[in-house]
Amino acid sequence: MPPIPIDNEGDPRLAAYTSIREKDLTSGHGARFIIEGKVTLETAVRRGRFALESIFIADSRIEPLAELLARVPADVPVYTAPQSVMDKVTGFPMHRGVLACGLKGEIPDPAAFLESGVSAASTLLLLSDLSNHDNIGACFRNAAAFGASAVLMDAQCCDPLYRKAIRVSSGSTLWLPYAQGGTGLDMVNAAKAAGYEVWAMTPRTDAASLTSLPVPARLAILLGAEGPGLPDEVIAACRAVRIPMSEGFDSVNVATAGAITLSHVFTAAV
């Protein structure tokens, strides 16, 4: 479909793109999400698992992006406008000039996801109560780097399709399968029922050392909120595992703890 020129920032077809930053603060887990920048749009088009509702690109970017736009399904409208109109719509200088609106669709909860048979997977990353978008994004990036098959999150985790989470994840939240819903304990129980051994990562000194354990064929690595960590009753339902560290300095960032564990497991499995 040829790009559809728009010359008025009040055009209702651009409603999804108005005041992006304010929407970030208020919309929470919405039905739509925003994709920003060429590299992320490329990821969304080439391997993303979400339908695009529309694309919105500054005039000047149409030609450089011609090859990518040719791959966009014909029923996805591509709106185009001068940079100045784009900036007015979004509410801030949109230098990159590339936006798209994705449709989240139905995100299954972890139990439904595991029951659907996608669980031939060997390594899962489980996240409980992570409310920081950088951490969620980084967890996905690390899960992708070390070949985890999916990320499962409880309802308390923030939205992996929030703009910053997508960016920090290197676009992996757009293609790596994930599920979200319920409590941390629900998620742990569902993983165990599906045959996964669940490792609750914790700095507790009575936990088993990561490097002392055989890596099971079906492993779920569970990370909790930075600061408080996982609640005791959740840890009690899992195997408690710690990363060996210097005495007197017993914690790394939560996504970093996940990366170290995923890397260890990936290497052990090679």
Add this chain to the structure above:
Amino acid sequence: MPPIPIDNEGDPRLAAYTSIREKDLTSGHGARFIIEGKVTLETAVRRGRFALESIFIADSRIEPLAELLARVPADVPVYTAPQSVMDKVTGFPMHRGVLACGLKGEIPDPAAFLESGVSAASTLLLLSDLSNHDNIGACFRNAAAFGASAVLMDAQCCDPLYRKAIRVSSGSTLWLPYAQGGTGLDMVNAAKAAGYEVWAMTPRTDAASLTSLPVPARLAILLGAEGPGLPDEVIAACRAVRIPMSEGFDSVNVATAGAITLSHVFTAAV
């Protein structure tokens, strides 16, 4: 020394604390740096390696901090003011009500640091051209967690005593020895001259796999800028080492790469 009350935001004794955010943007590697929050001040007082020039605390925090303040050397003035005056001085709402001004003193360059004989150390973290304060802070946090003896940086790296870097480092930039100066190649050559094997971390497929290598007694782990990575001529002076990863997704965050490597080395050495 009893706290010195100040009732006027124009008091020249508070000059170091005025318009903190603007100073962040302009001062670069200054002679002074700002410590924020109770936990960080505690780290600075109990184990920090930098002299404090002064402390500046909201009235209401004096009593809860009495025990900590009793440990402050007698020649360090503790200024106190109502929260409203503090907010005016700093230029933004300073909810935590706890600030201190540290003196950076002389930071040696990596070659001088290694020559000074501090190098009985077994693992060093070397950083080249890291311009992001989050990454610098996270690298220090990880170096501390996995027992690196020091962090060496080239002149291109940003300041580890910048407010955000201190915070992200969990205060470790205040006590973990570091050196900074010169080029990345100077730093590599100085480490080699001091008997360290230098591992240049890179996603290049012709690099040796991290898990295939014996860990030398004296090891320096070198990380470069995220995105471009280390320049070829620097890698050529080192042993090129890669972290095994999923095909088609060959990069994690630079501080995360450091954490994985440091953790592997820490475990191998235990």
